Amino acid sequence: NIYAAYTGAHMKELEAKQALWRKYGMDDHLLLDREALRKLVDSEAYCGGMLDISGGHMHPLNLVLGEARAFESLGGTIYEMSPVARVDHKRARPTVHTREGEVSARLVVLCGNAYLGEAVPELVSRVMPVSTQMITTAPLGEELADALIPSDMCVEDVRYILDYFRLSADKRMIFGGGTVYGGTDPADVVAKLRPNLEKVFPRLKGVKIDYAWSGNFALSFTRMPQMGRIGANTYFAHGYSGHGVTGSHLFGRTLAEAIDGDQTRFDMFEKLPWYPFPGGRLFRAQYSTIGSWWYSFKDAVGW
Template sequence: MAETPSASSPYPPSYYAASRNIIRTPRTLAGEVAADICVVGAGYSGLSAAISLAENGFKVVVVEGAEVGWGASGRNGGQVVNGLNASLGTIERRYGQQTANFVGGLLQEGAGIIYDRVARYGIECDLKRGNIYAAYTHKHMAELEAKKALWSRHGMNDHELLDRSQVREHIGSDVYAGGMIDHSGGHMHPLNLALGEAAALESLGGVIYEHSPVTRVEQDASGAIVHTAGGRVKAKTALVCGNAYLGHVVPELTARVMPVSTQMMATEPLGETRAKALLPSDMCVEDVRYILDYFRLSADHRLIFGGGVVYGGTDPADVVAKLRPNLDKVFPQLRDVKIDFAWSGNFALSFSRVPQLGRLGKNVYFAHGYSGHGVTGSHLFGRILGEAVRGDMSRFDTFASLPWIPFPGGRLFRAQYSTLGSWWYALKDRLGI
């Protein structure tokens, strides 16, 4: 069954939960409180928007159904990868050159927000620079060459192409035909980033209520009222940032995105020598297939390896059984290694693969649908939400004006439709076409 946050939801049994460096004492909302801004969801989107607003003097309250970073923000691969799921070329074909120029100008901004906040607030999350796109075929390499050229035309010149021998210097595997480094990307401990951002928000006077699942969001002439199981927040403005774990709390948003689960596992500690042989430059890696693998090293020299999708947000019966063959293919030298942790997490997929920003009435804004690129996208869109609340609607309106496309088959059959599509693309991956 797909997960939904509740007042008693613990963190999933992930490596991140076991190694988090801040243990919070959650505060639960009881009764009525007032704020300038009420943010629904204490993940990256909500925390990014809340910090942006608190830095500008707003009284911000965040309500979270479980705990800070309980959803995708605390379970993801920990990779700071620039860009949206939909490529710049796709955006140009769909929406025109002007929109592509606009999007191209902000694709690296999300990563910059992360780097700035980690430095500004002293967040300890094992942040390191550099990510690699790995190519299996010459066709993949041609795609990376085109991507490098396109991004360069938009002023992004942080990419370095790698041939087969060069990629071997960064990844201790013989399966790749080449790759490309994005020196502006990186990786980190995602739950510790979320927990550090929560602490930063509280240092600015923001208040976070956890174990306080939202039941409904209303509007009246004076603003928004966010109801929880034990109280409510009266605010001038509400920001809905529940993403894949919002459920049916805001019915207008339910059909716009679909929860999709992805799986991860962490090996036992490998020791510095063995770990360095796998990833000598300690960059994170994702391949460029449609159904991709992604992996990196943790600070204590584990390999964190992820991949696969399940449309509809359900968890596979055995995560290790699903991922282990992929791990053994990339790193056959790890066949004897024990897996210490395995877990799943949901991201919100939009049919267009472009995140959605919007407004429900006068006083409720939302952001969701990062489609697997949420680490950087959520930080960027959180900032843009903050800009809109402060009266600068320019970037918000550009995204809000992009048409959203409903999933074929509607809510009932969208997962089946998407699964059929993924089978086709997975077949193309296997055939190298």
């Protein structure tokens, strides 16, 4: 994985991160100057960056499909298209209510994240849905694709509102970015992301975009994920703030341990403090947007 820096201030931030992580035994992050980064990502947009030699990238849809198959092979049942309207977690056996019925269970684990909606009012103020967008180009061909990212690594820049991208197996450029607080979708995803794509890779100016989509992640005010319990037998985990693939798997294991009787790691996470968003539910998106303008200004001027 590569963290790309636009400014000297970004490089100082990466230097500080490298020093902090080394204190905890993570000595696998290498700082890169402009020339070293250019050998990995052929873009003039960046002044340097940092290489995480322990990182990697995967196909997240294939991951979840594989996990679903494993779950079903062990006797589990997945009910799709069954939105939950509310959860009564105060009973000894919590009850999940859908539009067409209800399910009573010994234990309930709430993992709706950005899509939990109003089903559990106690959790609504803990996180805010935020949408991020992605586009995928037509196949670029091996020669062009390998020239743009010779390392075939995944890349993200370190701005507050960041871009992130990688190559697919069939040599398309998958490019993501953009943020809409509150979880609404922009009217035109391609129009929003194409300028950033072409800024990073001018050689892709006018390239055909085959796919474009938008989806939500759950942002916590502190950017730390949250795990806990409401009622005696209802657990929850959410707020991964853009790092859900890693965070949800860690929390899934921790929740499984807690349900199986080992509360050690669960208790540590449950005790971490959380803070509501300024402005409450009504104005949290507006306040967050205004705050993002300030940090985006700092990124632009190199503070």
